[in-house]
Amino acid sequence: MKILNNLKEGGEILKRNNISSYKIDCEILMSKTLNISREDVLLNLEKNLKKEEKEKYFNLINRRKKKEPIAYIINKKSFWRDNFITNKDVLIPRPDSEHLVEQTLKLIKKNQAKRILDVGVGSGCLSISILKERPYCKFDAIDPSESALKLAKTNANLHQLLHRIKFHKRDVDNFYYDKYDLIISNPPYINKHKIKYLGTINYEPKIALDGGVDGLEVIRKVISKSKHILKNNGKLILEIGYDQKYKVINFLKKKNFFINKIIKDYGNNIRCIVSTKIS
Numbered sequence: 001m002k003i004l005n006n007l008k009e010g011g012e013i014l015k016r017n018n019i020s021s022y023k024i025d026c027e028i029l030m031s032k033t034l035n036i037s038r039e040d041v042l043l044n045l046e047k048n049l050k051k052e053e054k055e056k057y058f059n060l061i062n063r064r065k066k067k068e069p070i071a072y073i074i075n076k077k078s079f080w081r082d083n084f085i086t087n088k089d090v091l092i093p094r095p096d097s098e099h100l101v102e103q104t105l106k107l108i109k110k111n112q113a114k115r116i117l118d119v120g121v122g123s124g125c126l127s128i129s130i131l132k133e134r135p136y137c138k139f140d141a142i143d144p145s146e147s148a149l150k151l152a153k154t155n156a157n158l159h160q161l162l163h164r165i166k167f168h169k170r171d172v173d174n175f176y177y178d179k180y181d182l183i184i185s186n187p188p189y190i191n192k193h194k195i196k197y198l199g200t201i202n203y204e205p206k207i208a209l210d211g212g213v214d215g216l217e218v219i220r221k222v223i224s225k226s227k228h229i230l231k232n233n234g235k236l237i238l239e240i241g242y243d244q245k246y247k248v249i250n251f252l253k254k255k256n257f258f259i260n261k262i263i264k265d266y267g268n269n270i271r272c273i274v275s276t277k278i279s
Protein backbone atom coordinates (compact mmCIF):
# COMPACT_ATOMS: atom_id res chain seq x y z
CA MET A 1 0.00 0.00 0.00
CA LYS A 2 1.19 3.53 -0.81
CA ILE A 3 2.57 5.93 1.82
CA LEU A 4 -0.41 8.21 1.14
CA ASN A 5 -2.93 5.48 2.01
CA ASN A 6 -1.03 4.51 5.14
CA LEU A 7 -1.04 8.15 6.25
CA LYS A 8 -4.79 8.30 5.71
CA GLU A 9 -5.41 5.03 7.56
CA GLY A 10 -3.19 6.06 10.48
CA GLY A 11 -4.94 9.45 10.54
CA GLU A 12 -8.36 7.79 10.81
CA ILE A 13 -7.18 5.72 13.80
CA LEU A 14 -5.79 8.78 15.62
CA LYS A 15 -8.84 10.89 14.77
CA ARG A 16 -11.14 8.21 16.23
CA ASN A 17 -9.04 8.42 19.39
CA ASN A 18 -9.49 12.19 19.65
CA ILE A 19 -5.97 13.17 18.69
CA SER A 20 -6.48 16.53 17.06
CA SER A 21 -2.94 16.72 15.64
CA TYR A 22 -3.53 13.42 13.77
CA LYS A 23 -2.37 14.64 10.37
CA ILE A 24 1.00 16.01 11.38
CA ASP A 25 1.50 13.16 13.88
CA CYS A 26 1.09 10.56 11.11
CA GLU A 27 3.61 12.37 8.93
CA ILE A 28 6.10 12.54 11.81
CA LEU A 29 5.61 8.86 12.63
CA MET A 30 6.04 7.93 8.96
CA SER A 31 9.26 9.95 8.83
CA LYS A 32 10.46 8.08 11.94
CA THR A 33 9.48 4.74 10.33
CA LEU A 34 11.37 5.40 7.12
CA ASN A 35 14.15 7.44 8.71
CA ILE A 36 13.63 10.29 6.27
CA SER A 37 12.50 13.91 6.78
CA ARG A 38 8.82 14.87 6.86
CA GLU A 39 9.35 16.79 3.62
CA ASP A 40 10.64 13.60 1.97
CA VAL A 41 7.58 11.71 3.22
CA LEU A 42 5.38 14.26 1.44
CA LEU A 43 7.48 14.04 -1.72
CA ASN A 44 7.12 10.25 -1.86
CA LEU A 45 3.40 9.77 -1.24
CA GLU A 46 3.02 7.36 -4.16
CA LYS A 47 5.80 5.04 -3.02
CA ASN A 48 4.77 1.65 -1.60
CA LEU A 49 5.70 0.63 1.95
CA LYS A 50 7.40 -2.71 2.56
CA LYS A 51 5.61 -5.13 4.90
CA GLU A 52 8.04 -4.52 7.78
CA GLU A 53 7.82 -0.71 7.31
CA LYS A 54 4.05 -0.89 7.51
CA GLU A 55 4.26 -2.96 10.68
CA LYS A 56 6.67 -0.50 12.27
CA TYR A 57 4.49 2.47 11.29
CA PHE A 58 1.29 1.01 12.74
CA ASN A 59 3.16 0.04 15.86
CA LEU A 60 4.02 3.72 16.34
CA ILE A 61 0.43 4.74 15.51
CA ASN A 62 -0.74 2.34 18.20
CA ARG A 63 1.49 4.00 20.79
CA ARG A 64 0.26 7.46 19.77
CA LYS A 65 -3.35 6.24 19.87
CA LYS A 66 -2.84 5.59 23.60
CA LYS A 67 -1.82 9.27 23.95
CA GLU A 68 1.90 8.67 24.33
CA PRO A 69 3.54 12.02 23.51
CA ILE A 70 5.19 12.21 20.09
CA ALA A 71 8.46 13.37 21.70
CA TYR A 72 8.73 10.03 23.56
CA ILE A 73 7.84 7.98 20.49
CA ILE A 74 10.43 9.63 18.26
CA ASN A 75 12.87 10.32 21.14
CA LYS A 76 13.37 13.88 20.02
CA LYS A 77 12.10 17.38 20.80
CA SER A 78 13.18 20.72 19.43
CA PHE A 79 13.81 23.46 21.98
CA TRP A 80 15.24 26.97 21.51
CA ARG A 81 17.60 26.46 18.53
CA ASP A 82 18.34 22.73 18.78
CA ASN A 83 17.02 19.19 19.01
CA PHE A 84 17.26 17.24 22.24
CA ILE A 85 16.99 13.51 22.84
CA THR A 86 14.01 12.79 25.06
CA ASN A 87 12.81 9.69 26.86
CA LYS A 88 10.42 8.78 29.66
CA ASP A 89 13.02 9.63 32.31
CA VAL A 90 12.70 13.36 31.69
CA LEU A 91 10.10 16.05 31.24
CA ILE A 92 9.59 16.87 27.57
CA PRO A 93 11.12 20.33 26.99
CA ARG A 94 8.30 22.89 26.78
CA PRO A 95 8.18 25.99 24.54
CA ASP A 96 7.19 28.03 27.61
CA SER A 97 10.54 27.23 29.24
CA GLU A 98 12.26 29.08 26.40
CA HIS A 99 11.30 32.27 28.31
CA LEU A 100 13.70 31.17 31.02
CA VAL A 101 16.49 30.78 28.45
CA GLU A 102 15.69 34.16 26.90
CA GLN A 103 15.66 35.97 30.25
CA THR A 104 18.92 34.35 31.35
CA LEU A 105 20.64 35.33 28.09
CA LYS A 106 19.51 38.93 28.61
CA LEU A 107 21.50 38.97 31.85
CA ILE A 108 24.79 37.75 30.36
CA LYS A 109 26.84 39.54 27.72
CA LYS A 110 28.32 37.40 24.92
CA ASN A 111 31.88 37.66 26.29
CA GLN A 112 31.10 37.18 29.99
CA ALA A 113 32.25 34.11 31.91
CA LYS A 114 29.53 33.40 34.48
CA ARG A 115 29.15 30.43 36.80
CA ILE A 116 25.61 29.15 36.60
CA LEU A 117 23.69 26.42 38.44
CA ASP A 118 20.75 24.56 36.85
CA VAL A 119 18.54 23.02 39.54
CA GLY A 120 16.59 20.07 38.10
CA VAL A 121 18.47 19.72 34.84
CA GLY A 122 16.18 17.04 33.32
CA SER A 123 17.03 16.63 29.63
CA GLY A 124 19.62 19.43 29.88
CA CYS A 125 17.70 21.64 27.44
CA LEU A 126 18.06 24.84 29.52
CA SER A 127 21.79 24.63 30.34
CA ILE A 128 22.77 23.42 26.88
CA SER A 129 20.76 26.14 25.09
CA ILE A 130 22.35 28.84 27.27
CA LEU A 131 25.89 27.46 26.94
CA LYS A 132 25.62 27.38 23.16
CA GLU A 133 24.87 31.12 23.16
CA ARG A 134 27.39 32.12 25.83
CA PRO A 135 30.73 30.46 25.04
CA TYR A 136 32.59 31.55 28.21
CA CYS A 137 30.02 30.41 30.79
CA LYS A 138 30.12 27.18 32.79
CA PHE A 139 27.34 25.22 34.45
CA ASP A 140 26.86 22.93 37.39
CA ALA A 141 23.70 20.89 36.92
CA ILE A 142 21.90 18.90 39.60
CA ASP A 143 19.09 16.40 39.59
CA PRO A 144 18.18 13.63 42.06
CA SER A 145 17.18 11.40 39.13
CA GLU A 146 20.05 9.20 37.98
CA SER A 147 18.32 8.40 34.70
CA ALA A 148 17.61 12.08 33.96
CA LEU A 149 21.29 12.90 34.55
CA LYS A 150 22.29 10.11 32.20
CA LEU A 151 20.16 11.58 29.42
CA ALA A 152 21.36 15.14 30.16
CA LYS A 153 24.95 13.90 29.76
CA THR A 154 24.03 12.26 26.46
CA ASN A 155 22.56 15.55 25.25
CA ALA A 156 25.59 17.52 26.48
CA ASN A 157 27.83 15.11 24.62
CA LEU A 158 25.72 15.41 21.48
CA HIS A 159 26.16 19.19 21.62
CA GLN A 160 29.87 18.86 22.50
CA LEU A 161 29.46 20.62 25.83
CA LEU A 162 30.46 17.93 28.31
CA HIS A 163 33.56 19.94 29.29
CA ARG A 164 31.43 22.94 30.31
CA ILE A 165 28.77 21.23 32.46
CA LYS A 166 29.48 19.34 35.64
CA PHE A 167 26.66 17.00 36.63
CA HIS A 168 25.79 16.16 40.25
CA LYS A 169 23.25 13.59 41.41
CA ARG A 170 21.78 15.68 44.19
CA ASP A 171 18.60 17.04 45.72
CA VAL A 172 18.79 20.84 45.92
CA ASP A 173 18.45 20.47 49.70
CA ASN A 174 21.87 18.95 50.15
CA PHE A 175 23.91 20.68 47.49
CA TYR A 176 26.88 22.80 48.59
CA TYR A 177 29.55 23.10 45.98
CA ASP A 178 30.28 26.65 44.88
CA LYS A 179 28.93 30.20 44.74
CA TYR A 180 27.09 31.17 41.59
CA ASP A 181 26.50 34.30 39.54
CA LEU A 182 23.16 32.94 38.38
CA ILE A 183 20.85 30.08 39.34
CA ILE A 184 18.18 28.86 36.93
CA SER A 185 15.47 26.38 37.72
CA ASN A 186 12.34 24.91 36.21
CA PRO A 187 11.45 22.81 39.27
CA PRO A 188 8.51 20.44 39.65
CA TYR A 189 5.63 22.72 40.60
CA ILE A 190 2.36 20.82 40.20
CA ASN A 191 0.20 20.23 43.27
CA LYS A 192 0.64 16.49 43.89
CA HIS A 193 -3.14 15.93 44.11
CA LYS A 194 -3.68 17.52 40.69
CA ILE A 195 -1.09 15.48 38.80
CA LYS A 196 -3.61 12.78 38.03
CA TYR A 197 -5.69 15.28 36.05
CA LEU A 198 -2.84 16.03 33.66
CA GLY A 199 -2.98 14.24 30.34
CA THR A 200 0.69 13.37 30.62
CA ILE A 201 0.44 11.40 33.86
CA ASN A 202 1.04 7.98 32.35
CA TYR A 203 4.16 9.05 30.58
CA GLU A 204 6.08 11.94 32.17
CA PRO A 205 8.09 11.15 35.32
CA LYS A 206 6.35 12.09 38.55
CA ILE A 207 9.58 13.45 40.04
CA ALA A 208 9.60 16.11 37.29
CA LEU A 209 6.06 17.27 38.12
CA ASP A 210 5.40 16.71 41.82
CA GLY A 211 5.69 19.95 43.79
CA GLY A 212 4.17 18.48 46.98
CA VAL A 213 0.82 19.29 48.59
CA ASP A 214 0.72 22.94 47.49
CA GLY A 215 2.96 22.62 44.43
CA LEU A 216 5.54 24.91 46.01
CA GLU A 217 7.70 22.50 48.00
CA VAL A 218 10.64 22.35 45.59
CA ILE A 219 10.33 26.03 44.58
CA ARG A 220 10.71 27.00 48.26
CA LYS A 221 13.75 24.71 48.56
CA VAL A 222 15.33 26.29 45.47
CA ILE A 223 14.79 29.82 46.80
CA SER A 224 16.08 28.98 50.29
CA LYS A 225 19.17 27.28 48.88
CA SER A 226 19.79 30.10 46.38
CA LYS A 227 19.97 32.57 49.25
CA HIS A 228 23.09 30.73 50.44
CA ILE A 229 24.83 29.76 47.22
CA LEU A 230 24.21 32.82 45.06
CA LYS A 231 26.82 35.55 45.15
CA ASN A 232 25.55 38.94 46.36
CA ASN A 233 23.61 40.56 43.52
CA GLY A 234 23.41 37.14 41.86
CA LYS A 235 20.28 36.41 39.86
CA LEU A 236 17.69 33.66 40.36
CA ILE A 237 15.61 32.86 37.27
CA LEU A 238 12.67 30.63 38.13
CA GLU A 239 9.88 29.04 36.14
CA ILE A 240 6.64 28.79 38.14
CA GLY A 241 3.06 27.55 37.74
CA TYR A 242 0.43 29.94 36.31
CA ASP A 243 -1.25 30.43 39.71
CA GLN A 244 1.83 30.64 41.93
CA LYS A 245 2.92 34.24 41.33
CA TYR A 246 1.86 35.84 44.65
CA LYS A 247 3.05 33.01 46.88
CA VAL A 248 6.43 32.79 45.12
CA ILE A 249 6.96 36.56 45.16
CA ASN A 250 6.12 36.72 48.87
CA PHE A 251 8.54 33.91 49.62
CA LEU A 252 11.29 35.55 47.54
CA LYS A 253 10.78 38.84 49.40
CA LYS A 254 10.83 37.04 52.74
CA LYS A 255 14.24 35.64 51.76
CA ASN A 256 15.42 39.13 50.79
CA PHE A 257 15.29 38.83 47.02
CA PHE A 258 14.48 41.85 44.89
CA ILE A 259 11.95 41.13 42.12
CA ASN A 260 13.32 42.35 38.80
CA LYS A 261 10.87 40.98 36.29
CA ILE A 262 7.75 38.88 35.95
CA ILE A 263 7.35 37.30 32.52
CA LYS A 264 4.21 35.94 30.91
CA ASP A 265 4.18 32.86 28.69
CA TYR A 266 2.61 32.40 25.23
CA GLY A 267 -0.74 31.70 26.93
CA ASN A 268 -0.53 35.02 28.84
CA ASN A 269 0.12 33.29 32.19
CA ILE A 270 2.86 34.40 34.58
CA ARG A 271 5.57 31.82 33.97
CA CYS A 272 8.98 33.17 34.90
CA ILE A 273 10.36 35.38 37.68
CA VAL A 274 13.77 37.06 37.60
CA SER A 275 15.03 38.16 41.02
CA THR A 276 18.25 39.35 42.68
CA LYS A 277 19.76 38.22 45.95
CA ILE A 278 20.34 41.43 47.89
CA SER A 279 22.21 40.24 50.96
Ligand SMILES: C[S@@+](CC[C@H](N)C(=O)[O-])C[C@H]1O[C@@H](n2cnc3c(N)ncnc32)[C@H](O)[C@@H]1O
Pocket residue numbers: 090091092093094097119120121122123124125126142143144145148170171172173186187188189207208209218221
Ligand atom coordinates in the same frame (compact mmCIF):
# COMPACT_ATOMS: atom_id res chain seq x y z
C1 LIG B 1 10.02 20.27 35.49
S1 LIG B 1 11.45 19.25 35.31
C2 LIG B 1 12.51 20.36 34.41
C3 LIG B 1 13.53 19.68 33.54
C4 LIG B 1 14.32 20.62 32.62
N1 LIG B 1 15.11 21.55 33.39
C5 LIG B 1 13.38 21.38 31.70
O1 LIG B 1 13.21 22.58 31.89
O2 LIG B 1 12.82 20.76 30.78
C6 LIG B 1 12.08 19.28 36.96
C7 LIG B 1 13.35 18.51 37.20
O3 LIG B 1 13.71 18.71 38.58
C8 LIG B 1 14.17 17.50 39.14
N2 LIG B 1 13.94 17.56 40.61
C9 LIG B 1 12.86 17.13 41.30
N3 LIG B 1 13.02 17.34 42.62
C10 LIG B 1 14.23 17.96 42.75
C11 LIG B 1 14.96 18.43 43.87
N4 LIG B 1 14.48 18.32 45.12
N5 LIG B 1 16.18 18.99 43.67
C12 LIG B 1 16.68 19.10 42.41
N6 LIG B 1 16.03 18.67 41.32
C13 LIG B 1 14.81 18.12 41.48
C14 LIG B 1 13.38 16.42 38.43
O4 LIG B 1 14.03 15.18 38.49
C15 LIG B 1 13.27 17.00 37.02
O5 LIG B 1 14.31 16.55 36.19
